[in-house]
Amino acid sequence: MARRAVEQELSRERILEAARHLFVTKGYRAISMRSIGQHLGYSHGSLYYHFKEKAELFYAIVVEDFNNLAVQLNKVIKASPVQDLTKVEQLMIEFIRFGLDHPYQYEIMFMIRDEELLSYCRTEQGRCLEMFASIVRRYMNEDTHGPDFCRNLPLTLFLAMHGFISYYIQDRVTFEEVKPAAMTHVKICCEGLR
Secondary structure, three states: OHHHHHHHHOOHHHHHHHHHHHHHHHOOOOOOHHHHHHHHOOOHHHHHHOOOOHHHHHHHHHHHHHHHHHHHHHHHHHOOOOOOOOHHHHHHHHHHHHHHHOHHHHHHHHOOOOHHHHHHHHHHHHHHHHHHHHHHHHOOOHHHHOHHHHHHHHHHHHHHHHHHHHHHHOOOOOOHHHHHHHHHHHHHHOHHHO
8 A cells, every 4th residue: 555655646757857857957877766766755666666777767758858849849830820930930949949948858858968878869869850850841942942951951950959059058048038039040040941
């Protein structure tokens, strides 16, 4: 009975959120299952009901965060057009919004430096980039821009968004605080698509 009560109280979501925060603020190697449990006020043994090891917990965080970003980007694609913004610009704005409004998630997804963890992130980063690239290419005209431009532009735009987020994420500003700068940045980046 006590085991079931612990499982119900300590949800997978609570563990993921606490671990995400600790991995970003203290570093993956400095954090143990024991320290995550202590942070949550539970024994580390209670974490093992949900995750076999720390690496599995980290990968669950990465997958969840990339899935959340994909959901947000798909909403943009399905939404009605926004005045004065192309679909590509809307997509870029949403990506920047996600990064700045979810800094811990973004840092784990795209800014982790630990070599051991990069392998967990690279696969998901590649999927995210490919999804973004396929959407951008839908709105490009190869006859107008040429095949090299169409092949290279998605990565260029992706890196431009990442650079913007990386610059502002350090100050922990929200998207709304830098929205005018984000809009200008995106408009300039997409100038060649008009």
